[in-house]
Amino acid sequence: MLAFIIRRVGQAVIVLFTVGLVAFAIFRFMGDPVENMLGQEATVADRAALIERLGLNDPIPIQYLRFVGGALQGEFGISYRLGRPVSELIVERLPATLELAMVSALFALAFGVMLGVYTGIRRDGFLANVIMSSSLIGVSLPTFLIGILLIWIFAVEFGWLPSFGRGETVTLFGFWESVLFTVSGLKSLILPAITLGLYQMTLIMRLVRSEMLEVLRTDYIRFARARGLRRQAIYFTHALKNTLVPVITVTGLQLGSIIAFAIITETVFQWPGVGLLFINAISFVDIPVMAAYLLLVGAVFVTINLIVDLLYFAIDPRVRFDSPGKGA
Amino acid sequence: MSDQALLSIRDLVVEFPTRRGLLRPVDHVSFDIHRGEILGVVGESGAGKSMTGSAVVGLIDRPGRIAAGEVLLDGEPIHRLSEDAMRRVRGRKIGMVFQDPLTSLNPLLRIGDQLVETIRTHLSVGEAEARKRAIAALDEVGIPAAARRIDSYPHEFSGGMRQRVVIALALAAEPELVIADEPTTALDVSVQAQIIALLKRLCRERGAAVMLITHDMGVIAEATDRVAVLYAGRLAEIGPTPDVLSRPKHPYTVGLMKSTPSTLGEGGRLHQIPGSMPGLRAIPNGCAFHPRCTKRFERCDKERPDPIPVGAGQIACWLYDPAEGDRHAAARAELAGAGSDPAAIATAEAGEGAA
Numbered sequence: 001m002l003a004f005i006i007r008r009v010g011q012a013v014i015v016l017f018t019v020g021l022v023a024f025a026i027f028r029f030m031g032d033p034v035e036n037m038l039g040q041e042a043t044v045a046d047r048a049a050l051i052e053r054l055g056l057n058d059p060i061p062i063q064y065l066r067f068v069g070g071a072l073q074g075e076f077g078i079s080y081r082l083g084r085p086v087s088e089l090i091v092e093r094l095p096a097t098l099e100l101a102m103v104s105a106l107f108a109l110a111f112g113v114m115l116g117v118y119t120g121i122r123r124d125g126f127l128a129n130v131i132m133s134s135s136l137i138g139v140s141l142p143t144f145l146i147g148i149l150l151i152w153i154f155a156v157e158f159g160w161l162p163s164f165g166r167g168e169t170v171t172l173f174g175f176w177e178s179v180l181f182t183v184s185g186l187k188s189l190i191l192p193a194i195t196l197g198l199y200q201m202t203l204i205m206r207l208v209r210s211e212m213l214e215v216l217r218t219d220y221i222r223f224a225r226a227r228g229l230r231r232q233a234i235y236f237t238h239a240l241k242n243t244l245v246p247v248i249t250v251t252g253l254q255l256g257s258i259i260a261f262a263i264i265t266e267t268v269f270q271w272p273g274v275g276l277l278f279i280n281a282i283s284f285v286d287i288p289v290m291a292a293y294l295l296l297v298g299a300v301f302v303t304i305n306l307i308v309d310l311l312y313f314a315i316d317p318r319v320r321f322d323s324p325g326k327g328a
Numbered sequence: 329m330s331d332q333a334l335l336s337i338r339d340l341v342v343e344f345p346t347r348r349g350l351l352r353p354v355d356h357v358s359f360d361i362h363r364g365e366i367l368g369v370v371g372e373s374g375a376g377k378s379m380t381g382s383a384v385v386g387l388i389d390r391p392g393r394i395a396a397g398e399v400l401l402d403g404e405p406i407h408r409l410s411e412d413a414m415r416r417v418r419g420r421k422i423g424m425v426f427q428d429p430l431t432s433l434n435p436l437l438r439i440g441d442q443l444v445e446t447i448r449t450h451l452s453v454g455e456a457e458a459r460k461r462a463i464a465a466l467d468e469v470g471i472p473a474a475a476r477r478i479d480s481y482p483h484e485f486s487g488g489m490r491q492r493v494v495i496a497l498a499l500a501a502e503p504e505l506v507i508a509d510e511p512t513t514a515l516d517v518s519v520q521a522q523i524i525a526l527l528k529r530l531c532r533e534r535g536a537a538v539m540l541i542t543h544d545m546g547v548i549a550e551a552t553d554r555v556a557v558l559y560a561g562r563l564a565e566i567g568p569t570p571d572v573l574s575r576p577k578h579p580y581t582v583g584l585m586k587s588t589p590s591t592l593g594e595g596g597r598l599h600q601i602p603g604s605m606p607g608l609r610a611i612p613n614g615c616a617f618h619p620r621c622t623k624r625f626e627r628c629d630k631e632r633p634d635p636i637p638v639g640a641g642q643i644a645c646w647l648y649d650p651a652e653g654d655r656h657a658a659a660r661a662e663l664a665g666a667g668s669d670p671a672a673i674a675t676a677e678a679g680e681g682a683a
Contacts, residue, residue: 223433223497226419226424226498229419229449237437
């Protein structure tokens, strides 16, 4: 178990170094930040001074080491656009994205599992077929379109929910700006969370459904029925638990993409998270911000994969290494 | 043995509507099982053995259904019960043991949890009492250190041990009838006899009746009181085990016995019944066995024989119809002679002695 964790952490470090290399390469090959920062009237001397200040004259390996060294300490340099440390910007914006992503993931998981179980049990039912057909919409409509449609219906037509922003926030622990504790914050969270989570929800639902159909055909479900167990026990204790291993894998990986793809939803709803920060950075070739964002997303994915692997241990006793005495 | 049968199957028909027509895996089958009795059900794959078992507990997969006939448990019809009422019968009145112990247990739940859940579903006992009973049940089926092993997962047991757990589960709520569907087929030969002996002992101790579905003649000889032979979804012959094994009367049963290898026999080539059992889409007219039967006559491909009482059993064959008089006496004598294989008799009598 410990060896397994150490091995996985080692792999995670390698992945992050690779992502770091890519992020660094962007520094080198994407546009000329100096041009952007100085504008037309700058003198050659200004130019040289700025290049020196940004360290762009040093050999490339030195620059890479400096980048990695900084990244390890959480320093990603100064934003070219905003003139503030990137780490400060990210810490400021991250709570908004994390709250949005978590609420979306919970929404996707809760509704995905519920609807998946329902459509799996009532395979030929009318309502199940309606749900399955409409889930195709969730899978095939692009996120920004869903967001715009939701804004049109619930913000413009009915006026129930705000169409952009985070509403009022409460500051926790001195830096965490949370929307979870104010009415206007929660109201402004609903539409973006649904927009972001809808695709994942339909994905989880379809996965749970097909796994349920698979599991309900197994001998142990037949034996459970032959023992006269109640339906709820068969469906929720015996069947659902056996569907969870693939569901956890997919949900975990999707959580990573929820954070990564929050970019689009944050843009549509002008949600002030890291995704929106990234989009704005792209239009200004604000390379330190972009590189930091890349590393952040990489770190999130790697961490989630690690957690997913560890969850297998919790759910499936067969992958536990330290099982007591083998068969009689 | 009271005169009312515990389980009574009357003219049971199971049908599966398919795109290419209606299939009848079970076609007008009738038999009784009395309290404390072990009835063997034999036949080739597809003869309708398992389907009959599934029909009794109402576990036929859709679109299959019981199209006609009755299933009476203690004289009460159970084939028309609602799903929920039937659920209460399953496990409580009728326990089931399936073929493959490796796949019969939920891999993610401790065996103790599966036992406690089954006990508490059917009997109104508390968690602690149910656990006590679960340990007792495991102990009874011969799981060593049951109190410790109760918290193990299925994959921590060997195949034979798992089948013991399955039997403990099937008997957990003390059913009156146990349907064992090829309980030893997936096991090592060395373990098979232990499992059969265990099943037999537990059912005798509790006075439960058993419907033992198998295609293993050794198991039939060793464990059963009576045996029913199915062919193409129909009952060919039913009678006391020693009679059927050593003095089979239906031409199919005679062929079946002659094609069964016996360790007590002298060796030599095994008999084969020419042809193969018809598929469900191509059941012949009249007697389903007639195209393969060496004793067929003009009536066999026209009229379907119903089981005719002969001695202590019933045979679905026109040769034994009293209306035919003595004109088939020679054929019957030949079948009787062919069936009196000394090895088969020895096997049957060994089984009888053990019972």
